[in-house]
Amino acid sequence: MGLFDFLSDKGEQKPVEPAANPAAGGTDFFGNNSNPAATGNSYTVVSGDSLSKIAKNHYGxxxxxxxxxxxxxxxxGNNPDLIEVGQVLTLPSL
Known part of the structure; x- marks a missing residue:
């Protein structure tokens, strides 16, 4: 079956539907949780993160x-501005 065969007028073939609804949760392209309400108790720091960005994303x-x-x-450590990529942080419930 070729790339555009599903466009032919055969009637019985349809494009494959996505396996899951992205709005239902899971991870985005970078491995971040795409549904903050379903977040567990931990978060792994990625490039570009700051504690305020993490708080905004997870607590609003x-x-x-x-x-x-x-x-x-x-x-x-003593400086909250120095978080490192790969650190696993605990996200306390509010």
């Missing part, structure tokens, strides 16, 4: 970043 409010910092002080 960037000003909640100190909650994430307090829960992860042992991992992050």
């Amino acid at each position: 409010d960037a000003a909640k970043w100190p909650k994430i910092y307090e829960a992860n002080k042992a991992i992050i």
Whole structure:
């Protein structure tokens, strides 16, 4: 079957439907959870992240970043601006 064979007028062939509804959750292209409401208790830092960006994405409010910092002080250290790619942070419930 060729790439455009499903366009032929055979009637019985249809394009394949997607396996899952992307709005139902899962991960995006970068492996981030695409449904923040279904987020577990951890988050892996990716390039370009900051605690305020993570707070905005997961809590809807960037000003909640100190909650994430307090829960992860042992991992992050004394400077909340120095998070590293690959760190697994605990996201406390609010």
